Amino acid sequence: MDPLHSLVKESLNQKPIGQSKNFEWFITDIGIAALLKKQIKNLSSLDPIKEAFELDLDLSKEEKQLIILDEKKILLFYS
Numbered sequence: 001m002d003p004l005h006s007l008v009k010e011s012l013n014q015k016p017i018g019q020s021k022n023f024e025w026f027i028t029d030i031g032i033a034a035l036l037k038k039q040i041k042n043l044s045s046l047d048p049i050k051e052a053f054e055l056d057l058d059l060s061k062e063e064k065q066l067i068i069l070d071e072k073k074i075l076l077f078y079s
């Protein structure tokens with residue numbers, strides 16, 4: 001497992017900083033991770049930025065990367 005996946009996986013064992021309709025949100029050493037709560041084939045139908053705003057997280061200027069770990073889909077937001 002590469003170091004990025006290890007850091008994200010470790011963060012998912014911590015208490016989430018919040019939940020929105022489709023995501024559980026976690027702090028990582030790299031940025032903010034949004035764990036998809038249920039399996040959805042088309043992530044483009046979701047608006048994680050809008051859901052983050054509901055939790056007072058402004059991720060609109062952050063880079064975004066999709067990570068798949070143990071069949072879980074995670075969006076990683078970082079600068």
